[in-house]
Every structure is written in structure tokens, then in C-alpha cells.
Amino acid sequence: AQSVTQLDSHVSVSEGTPVLLRCNYSSSYSPSLFWYVQHPNKGLQLLLKYTSAATLVKGINGFEAEFKKSETSFHLTKPSAHMSDAAEYFCVVSLGGSQGNLIFGKGTKLSVKP
Amino acid sequence: NAGVMQNPRHLVRRRGQEARLRCSPMKGHSHVYWYRQLPEEGLKFMVYLQKENIIDESGMPKERFSAEFPKEGPSILRIQQVVRGDSAAYFCASSPHRGRKTEAFFGQGTRLTVV
Numbered sequence: 001a002q003s004v005t006q007l008d009s010h011v012s013v014s015e016g017t018p019v020l021l022r023c024n025y026s027s028s029y030s031p032s033l034f035w036y037v038q039h040p041n042k043g044l045q046l047l048l049k050y051t052s053a054a055t056l057v058k059g060i061n062g063f064e065a066e067f068k069k070s071e072t073s074f075h076l077t078k079p080s081a082h083m084s085d086a087a088e089y090f091c092v093v094s095l096g097g098s099q100g101n102l103i104f105g106k107g108t109k110l111s112v113k114p
Numbered sequence: 115n116a117g118v119m120q121n122p123r124h125l126v127r128r129r130g131q132e133a134r135l136r137c138s139p140m141k142g143h144s145h146v147y148w149y150r151q152l153p154e155e156g157l158k159f160m161v162y163l164q165k166e167n168i169i170d171e172s173g174m175p176k177e178r179f180s181a182e183f184p185k186e187g188p189s190i191l192r193i194q195q196v197v198r199g200d201s202a203a204y205f206c207a208s209s210p211h212r213g214r215k216t217e218a219f220f221g222q223g224t225r226l227t228v229v
Contacts, residue, residue, distance in 0.1 A: 034217070043118075043205065043222035044157075090156055094216075101147060101170060102207075102218060104156035 002027045004093050006105035014113045019063075019078040021108045023091030026072065032094040033074045034102070035065055039087045047089075050074060061085070086112045116140070118208050118221035119188075126227045127196050135191040135224045139208030146189045147218060148181060151203040163189060164212075196228045 007022040025031055035047040048059025055067045065076045074091060091105040119138040127133050139146050144165050149157040159173040163183035174181070178196075183189040193200055203225045207218035 036220075041225075044207075044220040046217055046219075049217060101159040101162055101173070102149075102157075104149075104158070106156045 002031070002093050002103050004091050004103055004105040006089075006091050006108050008108050009106065010109045010111070012111040012113065013081045015083055016080050019076070019081045019085065019110065021076040021089050021091075021110065023074045023076065023105060024072050025074060025091070025093050027093060033065075033067065034092040034094065035059065035063070035074075035076050036090045036092060037087050038090065038107075044090065047076070081110075081112045083112050083114065086110055118143075118206055118219050120204075120206050120221035120224050122224060123222065124225050124227070126229060128229055129197060130195050133193040133196050133200070133226055135193075135204050135206075135226070136188045137191070137206030137208075137221060138188040139206075140210075140219055143208035143210050143219070145209045145212050146183050147207045147209075148189075148191050149205045149207065151205060151223070153202075157205060160191075162212075169212075193226075196226075198228050201226055201228045 003026045005024045030052055033050045036044040037047050038044050047063050048057045050057050050067045058064045063078045065074050067074050088107045088109050090107050093103045118140055121136050146163045148160040150160055151157045161174050161181045162170040166185050178194045180192045203223045205220055205223045207220045209216045209218045
């Protein structure tokens with residue numbers, strides 16, 4: 001069965017310091033993985049996606065994630081946090097095929113202190 | 115190309131009333147997905163539709179909930195006889211085709227409050 005675990009429900013960083021949001025997945029086959037961001041009272045925006053090409057994926061707003069099969073991880077990173085990065089981040093695995101739906105992690109709330 | 119449009123953005127219903135949530139997918143997208151987000155939780159899949167067909171409704175509650183995606187017009191998620199536990203944000207997403215590598219584009223959601 002496919003599942004996604006986001007290891008931290010809340011992460012707090014200072015502006016200008018690195019961001020690390022952790023995600024582990026479980027999948028019976030080679031997964032497609034996504035990171036989405038949700039700002040308060042807004043919809044979800046795709047940050048980046050992994051679909052079995054390069055294992056290091058670059059996304060929007062300076063975010064990137066590395067797919068590590070041996071660790072079943074897909075952690076999201078950014079070298080330097082900005083105040084506008086404060087939001088909730090969701091790690092997502094895609095089932096696709098005849099099901100076509102996404103499995104969401106519970107989310108990590110990122111706070112950025114000035 | 116407008117994004118996925120959901121309306122209304124906010125909906126208040128009294129217990130026992132019906133709620134109708136609408137979703138217009140992006141132009142050219144024939145696959146629509148509905149998700150529900152309860153407070154402090156991630157999104158949970160409800161139903162996947164392709165024009166006029168329900169492909170997967172494994173996440174839909176067995177009673178009171180229904181969804182449709184007619185040939186013309188938006189997709190509709192209908193909740194009959196709402197209860198307080200139905201209060202949540204309901205998100206619609208669309209994609210041009212299905213497959214696990216396909217990105218889904220999300221609307222801004224409808225926040226349903228049952229009073």
C-alpha cells in the first residue's frame with residue numbers, strides 16, 4: 001500500500017537560514033512524488049515533482065527535493081528561508097493508473113521568524 | 115488560461131440542508147478529482163471523475179454524498195442533509211489525462227461550515 005509520512009507537523013526557522021521538511025514514503029512500485037504548498041486560505045500550488053528522471057528535483061521559489069530510494073525519502077530543502085515561505089507544505093505520492101488519485105501527507109507548517 | 119475555478123469560496127449551511135459545490139476544471143482538462151481537508155489534516159481523496167463517468171469513488175462516504183461531471187458544465191459535489199462533521203474545505207483538482215506522473219492543478223477550495 002502507498003503512504004506518505006511527514007515527520008514534523010511544525011518547523012520553525014529564522015529568515016535567511018536553511019529549510020528542511022522531511023518526507024518518507026511507502027510504495028510498492030516506483031512512485032511519483034510531489035510537494036505542494038498551501039498558503040492560508042488559499043489553494044494548493046505545485047512546488048516540484050519527481051517522476052523517475054533526475055533524483056534531484058528543482059522547483060519554484062528556490063526549493064528543491066532529492067529522491068533517495070534507499071532511504072524511501074523525498075525531503076524538501078531551501079538554502080535560505082524567506083518570510084513569504086511561511087505556509088503549509090504537503091508531500092504527496094501519486095497512485096495514478098486506474099485510480100488516478102493522490103495520497104497526501106498530513107502536512108508540515110513552516111513558520112519563518114524575522 | 116484560467117485555473118481551476120471553484121465556487122462558492124465559502125458556504126454556510128444549517129444542519130439538514132443540502133450543499134452544492136461547483137468546480138470548473140482548467141480548459142482542456144477532462145479529469146476531475148475532489149478532496150476533503152479536515153482541520154489540521156492533509157487532503158483526503160474522495161472521488162475521481164472523467165466526463166460523464168465516475169472512475170473511482172473509493173473515498174466517498176456511502177451516504178449523502180454524490181458527485182457528477184456532466185458533458186457540459188462544471189463538476190458538482192453534492193452533500194445532502196449536512197451534519198456538523200461535514201464542515202471542511204473541499205478542493206477540486208483537474209488534469210489533462212490520468213497517470214501517476216501527471217500533475218493535478220488545484221482550485222482554491224470551498225470552505226463549508228455547517229451550523
